[in-house]
Amino acid sequence: MNALFLKRLRVVLSVFFLVLLTLLFIDFRKSFSREFYQWAVSLQFVPSLLKTITVSGVVAFGFIAVLLLTLLFGRVYCSVLCPLGILQDFISWVSGKTKKKRRYKYHKAWNIGRYVLLALVLLPLLFGSIAMVTLLDPYSLFGRIATTLIKPFAVFGNNVIAAGFAKADIYNFLYRYDIVPVHPAILVITTLFLGGIGWASFSRGRLYCNTICPVGTFLGLISRFAIFKIVIDKSQCTHCGRCARVCKAECIETKTQKIDYSRCVACFNCMTVCSEQAMNFTPAKTKPFLLPEGLEPKAKGGSKKIGTDSSKRNFLITSAVGIAALYGFKSADSIPEPKKPKVIKPKGESTVPEKKTSPVSPPGSRSVERFNKICTGCSLCVSACPTKVLQPSFLQYGLIGVMQPHMNYRRGLCEFDCTLCSEVCPTGAIVPITMDAKHLLQIGQVHFEKKNCIVETEKTDCGACSEHCPTKAVHMVPYGKLFIPEVDQKICVGCGACEYACPTTPFKAIFVDGNPIHLAAEKPKTIKAKSALKEGEFPF
Amino acid sequence: MERRKFITSGIGAGIATGAAITFGGVDNLLAGNAAQPYDLIAVRGGEPDVMFDKGIEALGGMSQFVKPGQKVVIKPNIGWDRVPERGANTNPILVKRIVEQCLKAGAKEVFVFDHTCHEWTKCYKNSGIEAAVVAAGGKMVPGDSERYYQKVEFAGGSKLKEMKVHELLVTSDVFINVPILKNHSSSKLSISMKNMMGCVWDRGFWHKNDLHQCIADFLHYKKPALNVVDAYYVMKQNGPMGVSLDDVITMKSLILSRDIVAADAAATKFFGKDPAEINHIHGQCRRIG
Numbered sequence: 001m002n003a004l005f006l007k008r009l010r011v012v013l014s015v016f017f018l019v020l021l022t023l024l025f026i027d028f029r030k031s032f033s034r035e036f037y038q039w040a041v042s043l044q045f046v047p048s049l050l051k052t053i054t055v056s057g058v059v060a061f062g063f064i065a066v067l068l069l070t071l072l073f074g075r076v077y078c079s080v081l082c083p084l085g086i087l088q089d090f091i092s093w094v095s096g097k098t099k100k101k102r103r104y105k106y107h108k109a110w111n112i113g114r115y116v117l118l119a120l121v122l123l124p125l126l127f128g129s130i131a132m133v134t135l136l137d138p139y140s141l142f143g144r145i146a147t148t149l150i151k152p153f154a155v156f157g158n159n160v161i162a163a164g165f166a167k168a169d170i171y172n173f174l175y176r177y178d179i180v181p182v183h184p185a186i187l188v189i190t191t192l193f194l195g196g197i198g199w200a201s202f203s204r205g206r207l208y209c210n211t212i213c214p215v216g217t218f219l220g221l222i223s224r225f226a227i228f229k230i231v232i233d234k235s236q237c238t239h240c241g242r243c244a245r246v247c248k249a250e251c252i253e254t255k256t257q258k259i260d261y262s263r264c265v266a267c268f269n270c271m272t273v274c275s276e277q278a279m280n281f282t283p284a285k286t287k288p289f290l291l292p293e294g295l296e297p298k299a300k301g302g303s304k305k306i307g308t309d310s311s312k313r314n315f316l317i318t319s320a321v322g323i324a325a326l327y328g329f330k331s332a333d334s335i336p337e338p339k340k341p342k343v344i345k346p347k348g349e350s351t352v353p354e355k356k357t358s359p360v361s362p363p364g365s366r367s368v369e370r371f372n373k374i375c376t377g378c379s380l381c382v383s384a385c386p387t388k389v390l391q392p393s394f395l396q397y398g399l400i401g402v403m404q405p406h407m408n409y410r411r412g413l414c415e416f417d418c419t420l421c422s423e424v425c426p427t428g429a430i431v432p433i434t435m436d437a438k439h440l441l442q443i444g445q446v447h448f449e450k451k452n453c454i455v456e457t458e459k460t461d462c463g464a465c466s467e468h469c470p471t472k473a474v475h476m477v478p479y480g481k482l483f484i485p486e487v488d489q490k491i492c493v494g495c496g497a498c499e500y501a502c503p504t505t506p507f508k509a510i511f512v513d514g515n516p517i518h519l520a521a522e523k524p525k526t527i528k529a530k531s532a533l534k535e536g537e538f539p540f
Numbered sequence: 541m542e543r544r545k546f547i548t549s550g551i552g553a554g555i556a557t558g559a560a561i562t563f564g565g566v567d568n569l570l571a572g573n574a575a576q577p578y579d580l581i582a583v584r585g586g587e588p589d590v591m592f593d594k595g596i597e598a599l600g601g602m603s604q605f606v607k608p609g610q611k612v613v614i615k616p617n618i619g620w621d622r623v624p625e626r627g628a629n630t631n632p633i634l635v636k637r638i639v640e641q642c643l644k645a646g647a648k649e650v651f652v653f654d655h656t657c658h659e660w661t662k663c664y665k666n667s668g669i670e671a672a673v674v675a676a677g678g679k680m681v682p683g684d685s686e687r688y689y690q691k692v693e694f695a696g697g698s699k700l701k702e703m704k705v706h707e708l709l710v711t712s713d714v715f716i717n718v719p720i721l722k723n724h725s726s727s728k729l730s731i732s733m734k735n736m737m738g739c740v741w742d743r744g745f746w747h748k749n750d751l752h753q754c755i756a757d758f759l760h761y762k763k764p765a766l767n768v769v770d771a772y773y774v775m776k777q778n779g780p781m782g783v784s785l786d787d788v789i790t791m792k793s794l795i796l797s798r799d800i801v802a803a804d805a806a807a808t809k810f811f812g813k814d815p816a817e818i819n820h821i822h823g824q825c826r827r828i829g
Contacts, residue, residue: 030661159687166688166707169611169649169679176685386659415658417621460750461819463726464743468657472778476725483725503744526786529776532812533791536585539809 003271006281010079010268018086025146025383026154028177037384037424043081044139045215046376047426054374055428067222074226075219078209078265084138085209085216085265087145088201092248095202103245104205106253109260114210114217121214128369129400134377136214141193143378144392144403148182148190151383155179180411183394186403205248210263220262229284230264230271232257236278243270243279352451354507358514359396360407360444360494363414364422364430367517368397375429377403381421387412389496390421404429407443409496409512414443416470416495442521444494444512446473446487452509455484465498465510471524474498474510485510490522580797580806588634588772591794595768596641599796605766606714608646613712614638614678615764617720617735618654618669620781621662627773627788628781630720632668634770634794638718639678650678651708654738657781660684681708689741697757699749704741709762717764717800721771721807723779723787726751728818729811730780731804732767733759752819759800759824767803769795771810 024032024040032040041047041062048062066077078085121132134140155177162174200207209216232243234257241254247270251263271279358368362381365371382390382405389412390405397404407414419438422430433441454462461482466474473492476483485498487510494512502508533539581598583591596602606612616630624631635652642650652673656663660682664670670680682688689704709715719735726747727734736758737743746754771793778787793810797803801824805815815821 159685163687169651171651171679171681175682176687178685178687386662415621415662417662418659454748458748458750460752461726462747462751463724464747466725467780469725470781470783472725472783501744501747503748524783526778526784528786529789531774531776531789531791533810538582538584539812540806 003268003274003277003279003281007268007272010076010266013080014086014089017081018083018090021083021142022146022150025143025380026151027383028151028155028158028179029175030384030386034420034423037380038426041139041380041426043077044426045077045082045219046133046137046139047378050374050376051426051428053428055431058428066219070219070222071226073228074223074230074261074264074266075216076266077219078206078216079267082138082209082215083142084145084197084213085206087142088197088206088208089248089267091198091201092205104247104250106244106247107204107250109251109263110211114212114220117212118214118217128373130373130376131400131402133214134375134403136212137376137378138209138213138215140376140378141197143380143383144186144190145194147379147383148187148392149194152179180388180391182392185394186392189403205250206263206265207250209265210249210251216265223264224261226261227283228281229261230259230266230268230279230281231284232259233278233280236276238276238278240275242273242275246270246273352449352507354449354511355447356511356513358444358516359393360409360496360512360514361518362390362405362407362421362430363438363441363443363518364419364425364433365518366431368514369516371429372397372401372404374427375401375404376427377405378426379403379405380424380426381405381430384420384424385412386418386420387415389414389500407496407512407514409499411500413468413497413500414495416493439493440521440523442492442494442515442519444492444496444514445489446492446494446498446510446512448474448485448487448510449507450484450509452504452507453484454504454509455479455482457504462503464501464503468497468501470495470497471521473524491524493521579799580795580802582806582810583794583796585792586794587792588631588770588794589637591772591792592634592637592641592768592796595794595796599766599798602641602645605716606642606645606647609648610646610713611711612642612647612650612714612716613708614642614650614652614716614718615735615739616652616654616669616718616770617730617738618660618663618667619657619738621658621666622782623666624668625773625785625788626782627720627722627775628779629663629667629669630718630770631772632672634768634772635669635718636672636676638716638768639673639676642714642716643677647714650676651681651712652678653681653683653706653708655683655706655741655743656738681706683738686741692761694757694761696760699753700746700757700760703745703758703761705739705761706741709739715762715764717767719767719769720773720775721769721791721795721811722775722782723777723811725779727755727820729804729808729813729821731769731807731821732764732800733804733820733824752823755820756824763800765798767795767797767800769803769807771795771807774811776811 020040043062045063045066048060051058051060069076121136124132159176162176165174197208237257239254244252244254249263249265251260361368361371382392389407391408391411392403393401393406396406419433419435422432450456463476465485466476471491473488474485477486496512498510499508499512502510581595583595616635618629620628622628639650664680673680683706688707690707690710691702691704693702694700717732717735719732722730724730733755771791773788774791775782775787776789795803795806804821808815808818
């Protein structure tokens with residue numbers, strides 16, 4: 001096939017997916033439908049795989065499509081679908097524009113490193129921790145980079161323009177938006193990752209993808225068997241080395257005319273620069289296991305066994321660990337156990353600190369433990385959440401859940417009539433719930449601390465908590481000449497509206513303590529209201 | 541207390557009953573003072589837009605409040621992600637008719653906003669108010685970002701000294717208050733004065749610093765030119781958001797007044813309570829009169 005056509009196709013598709021996913025994460029105007037969210041992330045490998053494993057009865061076809069694509073054409077996921085990969089290509093492209101002389105050169109694969117890292121990502125899954133996947137999965141990393149680092153710039157630009165329009169009394173076109181600052185630690189972690197990956201791609205192209213990325217390493221194991229590959233026609237090749245100089249995967253060894261297919265991301269750059277047309281994207285006849293460089297037997301003297309066996313062994317071991325790990329956390333998922341109480345340390349001073357024993361996981365996550373095992377912290381729900389109550393956690397869940405979102409009732413309340421997070425979650429960490437189910441789902445329970453309450457301390461009416469309560473689990477009862485809150489935990493859904501609205505500082509007089517396992521709330525009893533006036537009657 | 545002239549009118553039978561009263565006791569003053577504008581109009585038995593047309597006519601027409609070329613801001617209650625039947629937000633049919641009347645009276649522009657409690661785009665949409673205002677030719681303005689609020693002084697306020705209020709209050713010529721009458725867990729009733737709370741950014745400050753006093757203090761900054769109390773659907777219990785449709789009765793009433801305290805006192809009576817029970821209304825009856 002025509003080299004230029006392939007490359008252009010790759011560029012067009014990759015730009016499309018990068019723009020699509022960036023918009024999805026930076027959108028603050030709720031521009032997209034639920035279906036659009038699901039469609040846009042459907043081809044992301046890790047979330048799709050997780051959803052299939054964790055949500056019974058659901059097969060997310062995205063990961064199957066990616067596996068088939070890889071078997072057919074090699075690591076096209078990495079060059080066309082993976083937003084982090086495309087972001088790196090963009091940085092490499094900028095780097096190429098700024099530094100004219102800078103080109104790539106062939107490097108040996110860091111096999112021990114990448115397979116050990118893959119094992120390190122998969123092994124903790126056996127023990128129920130998805131933390132390493134959360135940390136390194138390229139889709140989730142991109143999601144956090146977009147939400148934490150790109151979105152603020154988009155919002156800032158929007159606000160500047162919207163302010164200009166507002167001056168001219170134009171309000172219907174753009175509106176200003178207040179962004180919620182993330183935890184500083186999350187900002188630092190995400191910035192470090194972007195810095196590291198950005199530097200790597202600026203100087204060495206797809207270095208992250210071929211050494212650290214677990215998806216890259218895994219797909220590399222499969223891409224060796226791909227039907228279509230870039231094949232060097234040895235009779236035409238003049239060893240000029242042009243291809244190697246544009247290879248951002250640094251996987252073409254000109255001297256031996258070999259391509260390391262485990263690292264090739266099918267970008268087709270090499271084919272477009274080959275003046276001899278010695279490179280073709282065709283069904284390959286080569287034997288996959290003989291090819292990974294460094295592992296290949298050397299001429300006659302070398303021991304054939306070493307290369308072949310170690311390569312096979314790598315593949316078998318990682319596959320086995322992977323499969324075992326996936327089974328491990330599937331079975332762990334079915335037996336949710338109550339999480340050990342964790343005391344959230346308050347900052348500053350106050351009369352009575354809030355006694356929280358558990359963080360609150362989003363509605364639809366079923367239990368804190370289940371959520372911690374599945375969520376990869378991509379931040380899609382954080383970005384979609386209309387009230388900003390979902391925020392990436394730092395240590396609220398403990399080390400195991402760093403960057404997984406939690407319900408931050410200092411930032412917002414969980415609206416009674418909203419199920420958006422459950423509908424956009426691509427991994428199944430938050431399972432879709434109906435509105436009726438949401439209304440009777442208790443994710444936490446309300447607690448009232450009278451000693452902190454305005455009515456008690458200031459001797460004035462307040463009632464902000466009861467005002468915002470959707471079920472009147474918090475209601476006002478006479479207290480001398482005033483009214484004070486009283487709580488009914490049975491009908492509380494744990495939405496945090498009371499806690500959010502409570503004006504006391506630094507500690508709230510009313511707060512929600514998370515339910516480690518989500519429970520059912522009772523339906524509030526209602527009585528039919530009556531009018532004091534007859535029809536047409538006036539009270540004066 | 542100063543004497544006030546009220547007119548009440550029923551629409552159900554298509555006939556205005558025309559009983560004029562003073563606040564606090566019935567008095568037959570209608571015949572003698574028919575030429576004077578009334579202090580308060582109460583209408584019952586019609587659709588919100590029909591009742592408004594009738595009420596505003598009795599107040600001398602919209603031209604009494606809106607002059608050609610003026611910039612008008614209307615403040616309904618759009619606090620909650622609720623449909624009109626739940627009685628949590630001002631009736632959209634009423635808001636639509638007010639916008640239309642303002643434009644008919646020559647208003648240059650008519651803006652509508654609220655600082656909502658639920659996510660604002662959902663409130664604007666599901667209350668039906670956004671669609672109604674846009675259809676009538678008015679403009680919906682966001683109120684969910686602190687950037688829309690400007691700091692102003694509250695000369696004479698005992699608790700509120702300064703507050704960030706929505707920029708439209710600062711830049712508009714005419715301010716029309718269109719609350720809904722409903723039960724409220726904090727202030728007991730939410731009517732015209734309580735509706736002003738949606739004009740400021742930091743509502744928590746009010747809750748923290750004697751809610752009733754802060755509600756009353758707001759009037760030191762600004763009093764609406766006209767108060768239109770929607771009592772078509774009235775939330776009798778579990779306010780201000782409501783738990784179910786059981787909380788709502790259909791009262792088909794409307795109260796109009798230039799005087800925010802009179803409007804609230806009358807609406808309180810419609811609700812079936814005595815204004816003396818509601819601290820922020822009672823206090824103002826004594827202070828402002």
